[in-house]
Amino acid sequence: MSEPISIKSTDKPLNKSEAYHLARLLITAPDTVSAEERRGLLLHFAPTAGRVPKSSLEYVAQFVSKPTDVRYYLQYLHSDGKRLWASDGHTAAWCSTVLPAGFYHPRTGDPVDVDGKFPDIERVIPTRREQLPLALEDWPGEERLGIKSPELRLVSPSGIKFHRDYILRALKGTESAVFQDSIQTDSSYTPLRGSVKIKGTHGTAQFIVMPIRE
Numbered sequence: 001m002s003e004p005i006s007i008k009s010t011d012k013p014l015n016k017s018e019a020y021h022l023a024r025l026l027i028t029a030p031d032t033v034s035a036e037e038r039r040g041l042l043l044h045f046a047p048t049a050g051r052v053p054k055s056s057l058e059y060v061a062q063f064v065s066k067p068t069d070v071r072y073y074l075q076y077l078h079s080d081g082k083r084l085w086a087s088d089g090h091t092a093a094w095c096s097t098v099l100p101a102g103f104y105h106p107r108t109g110d111p112v113d114v115d116g117k118f119p120d121i122e123r124v125i126p127t128r129r130e131q132l133p134l135a136l137e138d139w140p141g142e143e144r145l146g147i148k149s150p151e152l153r154l155v156s157p158s159g160i161k162f163h164r165d166y167i168l169r170a171l172k173g174t175e176s177a178v179f180q181d182s183i184q185t186d187s188s189y190t191p192l193r194g195s196v197k198i199k200g201t202h203g204t205a206q207f208i209v210m211p212i213r214e
Helices: 016-028 035-045 056-061 164-171
Strands: 077-079 083-087 091-096 102-104 111-113 141-144 151-155 161-163 174-180 192-198 204-209
Touching: 016 035, 056 077, 056 083, 056 091, 056 192, 056 204, 091 164, 151 164, 161 164, 164 174, 164 192, 164 204
Parallel strands: none
Antiparallel strands: 077 083, 077 102, 083 091, 091 204, 102 111, 141 151, 151 161, 174 192, 192 204
């Protein structure tokens, strides 16, 4: 990666017309373009999170929260100095990293100045148990009526239900995946825990998915 750029949490991608106008100014009058505008232009051209991940960082970046989430600190990756984390509150993923502790932009990988505390995800990660290959053909699907559209679910081998989109996200861009099923107790459910190998690379990552409680 080229030299990191310090991005602020208030920086937003420019729309197409704004990016075009700024690109012209960078040619005709570069001194009139502010640092904030330049960062907005960078974010406009940054790869989207919808692409197939080609590294462990890109895989983990799929798990950040939506830009509309009021928990703004979940919109970014977070490094604790050893692992890189991402979560949207329903799912989480992590991989090993050498990045210094702090927040990072999921689309560029650059450090971000965020005034917030990343949650302690480790406390909800279930203890590692025996893991099995994750093959979706062994997971029955079901459909439930939703307010706007049907809710699609997948049922794990032990009968615990998960949102289909969350499981598909966990498998996106992976060469192989293993999982340990969720456990239901009298008062709670443990998350589904899994590990993946990123397709076409030597990268690996781990994930958890919260089950549907009924």
